[in-house]
Amino acid sequence: LSFFYLLSCRLWRLIKFFLFLMSAETAHRFVLFFLRKQNHRLQRNRRVPQIPEVHKRSLWGQFYSNPVGLAAGFDKGEVLVPVLFELGFGFIEIGTVTPRPQEGNQRPRLFRLKEYQALINRMGFNNPGAQAVAQRLRNVPQRVGPLWLNIGKNKDTPLSAATDDYVSAMQTLYLVADAFVINVSSPNTLGLRNLQSATLLSPLLENLRAEAHSLAQKFGVAERPLLLKISPDIADDDLPDIVILAKKFNFNGIIATNTTITRPVSHHLCHEEGGFSGPALRPRSYEVLRSLRALIESDRSLTLVSVGGITSTEDIRERLTVGASLVELYTHLIYRGPESVKLLLQQLKNAKIKSA
Ligand SMILES: Cc1cc2nc3c(=O)[nH]c(=O)nc-3n(C[C@H](O)[C@H](O)[C@H](O)COP(=O)(O)O)c2cc1C
Numbered sequence: 001l002s003f004f005y006l007l008s009c010r011l012w013r014l015i016k017f018f019l020f021l022m023s024a025e026t027a028h029r030f031v032l033f034f035l036r037k038q039n040h041r042l043q044r045n046r047r048v049p050q051i052p053e054v055h056k057r058s059l060w061g062q063f064y065s066n067p068v069g070l071a072a073g074f075d076k077g078e079v080l081v082p083v084l085f086e087l088g089f090g091f092i093e094i095g096t097v098t099p100r101p102q103e104g105n106q107r108p109r110l111f112r113l114k115e116y117q118a119l120i121n122r123m124g125f126n127n128p129g130a131q132a133v134a135q136r137l138r139n140v141p142q143r144v145g146p147l148w149l150n151i152g153k154n155k156d157t158p159l160s161a162a163t164d165d166y167v168s169a170m171q172t173l174y175l176v177a178d179a180f181v182i183n184v185s186s187p188n189t190l191g192l193r194n195l196q197s198a199t200l201l202s203p204l205l206e207n208l209r210a211e212a213h214s215l216a217q218k219f220g221v222a223e224r225p226l227l228l229k230i231s232p233d234i235a236d237d238d239l240p241d242i243v244i245l246a247k248k249f250n251f252n253g254i255i256a257t258n259t260t261i262t263r264p265v266s267h268h269l270c271h272e273e274g275g276f277s278g279p280a281l282r283p284r285s286y287e288v289l290r291s292l293r294a295l296i297e298s299d300r301s302l303t304l305v306s307v308g309g310i311t312s313t314e315d316i317r318e319r320l321t322v323g324a325s326l327v328e329l330y331t332h333l334i335y336r337g338p339e340s341v342k343l344l345l346q347q348l349k350n351a352k353i354k355s356a
Helices: 003-008 012-019 024-045 130-138 159-176 192-196 198-219 236-248 279-296 313-322 331-336 340-350
Strands: 057-059 062-064 068-070 091-097 110-113 118-121 147-151 179-183 226-230 253-256 275-277 303-307 326-329
Touching: 012 024, 024 110, 068 340, 091 130, 091 179, 118 279, 118 331, 130 147, 130 159, 147 159, 159 179, 159 192, 159 198, 179 198, 192 198, 198 226, 198 236, 226 236, 236 253, 236 279, 253 279, 275 279, 279 303, 279 313, 313 326, 313 340, 326 331, 331 340
Parallel strands: 068 091, 068 326, 091 147, 147 179, 179 226, 226 253, 253 303, 303 326
Antiparallel strands: 057 062, 110 118, 118 275
8 A cells, every 4th residue: 555545545643643652753754764765666656746736836937836835844855856746745945954964953852732733843954964965856857846955054163154154055056956045044053043134144145146146157057046034033123124135135035934932832842942833833924924025015026935834725825915925834744744735735726816
């Protein structure tokens, strides 16, 4: 029996029961192991997934079969393509990838707050490093949809040298990425979020734009879109500077938001350090999206991607109506299982979306 047959037989509840008996990270590793096996099978069969083609769109000359993507952090460099597309996603964000491999923080570092369908994580950019990820991406036999590469700095790189890390990761991954996400918003790498301040952000964005330009010329390929991923904990007063700098250095989009260090619910695990994700992040993520849309006004050069607490078609519809071109999710997939994306897409098919 295939994995997907089991899921379509609604055995997910039973599988989830056993997965949730394990620690959150062990369950994640178990699922990745399973997905890896399916990935090999799909790669051998070279099967094109049957995804309902709702709300197709074209961005930066790239085709998106639907606007729902997998947010960063689920596939930190395993490169489980095509199996992740098989779940229904219109695009996949891989990472965060750092120039050199790193283990991440000590375990336990991932916690379930089941009552709130939420997670707290302090993974700390565990990933195999840019070289290994580039090699895996080169081995993907077939590009089913856009693959975004989320890049960051290594833990032991001082903030003053952060730009070098981002540039190095971009150089290594340039030809295998369809777009780059510059992650300056993870709460689990000390000081990383300081890069969102205008004084540090400005040289970072300037260097990355210049590097993307020269790499495109060097390789004779289209210049890859650059997106900036921001934190929900950013002060509203700091958003205008972010938009000004993103525009100044011709960034193509902003992804809002990463996880929050606030605790929007009360739970006995709230004292655990790390970023909170899940439905309780929804109000702040939505608020940041609205503020960004208002700041950008009618200028369509900056694409907005909304992530944080998305669990329903209504959420997706709301974000697209307010002005996001694409949305992403992660925590919903953990709680609702591999069928969840296709279910959302089926319902989205019938939803009327008025673009902002
Ligand atoms: C376990 C876990 C690991 C994550 N790792 C990353 C990461 O490496 N880089 C990143 O930009 N965001 C990371 N995120 C944040 C997600 O991409 C997303 O922005 C956040 O979880 C909010 O979306 P959600 O409520 O749908 O989960 C991670 C989230 C979780 C739960």
